[in-house]
Amino acid sequence: MKNLCKALTIAGSDSGGGAGIQADLKTFQAFDVYGMSAITAVTAQNTVGVRSVMDISPKLIYDQIEMVSKDIGVDACKIGMLSNAEIINAVCKALKATSLKRVVLDPVMVAKSGDFLLKKGDEKHLVKNLLPLCYLITPNIPEAELIAGISIQTNEDMMQAIFKMRDMGAKNILLKGGHMPGNNLTDILFDGENFHRFSSQRVDSKNTHGTGCTLSAAIAASLAKGENLYHAVKLGRNFVLSAIKEAPVNIGKGHGPMYHNIKVSY
Numbered sequence: 001m002k003n004l005c006k007a008l009t010i011a012g013s014d015s016g017g018g019a020g021i022q023a024d025l026k027t028f029q030a031f032d033v034y035g036m037s038a039i040t041a042v043t044a045q046n047t048v049g050v051r052s053v054m055d056i057s058p059k060l061i062y063d064q065i066e067m068v069s070k071d072i073g074v075d076a077c078k079i080g081m082l083s084n085a086e087i088i089n090a091v092c093k094a095l096k097a098t099s100l101k102r103v104v105l106d107p108v109m110v111a112k113s114g115d116f117l118l119k120k121g122d123e124k125h126l127v128k129n130l131l132p133l134c135y136l137i138t139p140n141i142p143e144a145e146l147i148a149g150i151s152i153q154t155n156e157d158m159m160q161a162i163f164k165m166r167d168m169g170a171k172n173i174l175l176k177g178g179h180m181p182g183n184n185l186t187d188i189l190f191d192g193e194n195f196h197r198f199s200s201q202r203v204d205s206k207n208t209h210g211t212g213c214t215l216s217a218a219i220a221a222s223l224a225k226g227e228n229l230y231h232a233v234k235l236g237r238n239f240v241l242s243a244i245k246e247a248p249v250n251i252g253k254g255h256g257p258m259y260h261n262i263k264v265s266y
């Protein structure tokens with residue numbers, strides 16, 4: 001008999017299977033965590049781009065979160081694509097009603113293909129209403145620029161953006177460096193007191209579709225299992241790095257997916 005830890009993803013569906021809900025559930029599985037989903041939008045998407053999107057109604061999103069929380073229970077949760085202000089507010093309401101803990105927010109705004117996944121201007125609702133309810137936020141560089149309202153060119157700019165996000169109510173921040181130039185890639189974790197730097201060599205690959213989704217899902221899975229924040233981020237980064245290195249070569253003509261069936265070693 002087995003007791004499984006449980007994680008919920010609140011995110012959009014990627015028909016191509018490399019990002020969104022699909023990447024999150026594959027990642028939860030790799031961490032041996034029971035995965036549940038609250039789908040916020042359905043995207044018609046492949047490795048090249050997004051053709052169309054249908055948003056799910058805010059009520060249906062609220063109900064999905066409440067139904068799984070009430071019956072099954074959620075040890076940790078990750079939030080991805082939220083499309084617009086009404087959806088953001090429904091998720092805020094559900095988080096409060098269910099008292100969800102260990103919520104990791106990946107503030108998804110634009111897909112790797114350049115398509116918008118959050119209505120322009122609605123990021124202010126994400127910042128004002130949702131950010132203070134979350135345990136950790138994991139912006140990439142363009143997302144952090146928009147949230148913090150500054151341009152990020154240097155390491156010092158990254159630190160300044162982190163302080164600005166902290167002043168906006170973020171408790172813990174992982175600023176991902178994937179969009180900074182150079183062969184060495186550094187993500188910075190701020191845990192409310194200290195900075196921790198995680199560096200690795202950049203893998204020369206175009207199969208990086210869903211790296212952000214996978215990282216936040218992996219961190220949520222580790223938090224669900226009771227890991228502390230530092231170790232959860234470390235495990236998550238190692239997972240993404242292996243998943244990029246092992247990416248299959250025959251899936252799609254654009255930014256292909258990673259390989260999620262990685263053995264996680266604690």
Ligand SMILES: Nc1ncnc2c1ncn2[C@@H]1O[C@H](COP(=O)(O)OP(=O)(O)OP(=O)(O)O)[C@@H](O)[C@H]1O
Nearest residue numbers: 112140176177178179202203210211212213215240
């Ligand atoms: N080419 C790469 N080689 C190694 N690690 C990478 C590479 N690209 C991204 N990463 C790592 O993957 C994680 C996600 O970073 P990134 O900045 O790409 O997220 P993202 O832009 O939010 O992804 P997405 O496009 O899925 O939204 C980070 O830990 C980053 O360091």
Ligand SMILES: Cc1ncc(CO)c(N)n1
Nearest residue numbers: 012013014019020081111
């Ligand atoms: C559904 C969805 N969520 C997130 C991303 C960002 O990678 C994407 N491309 N698609």
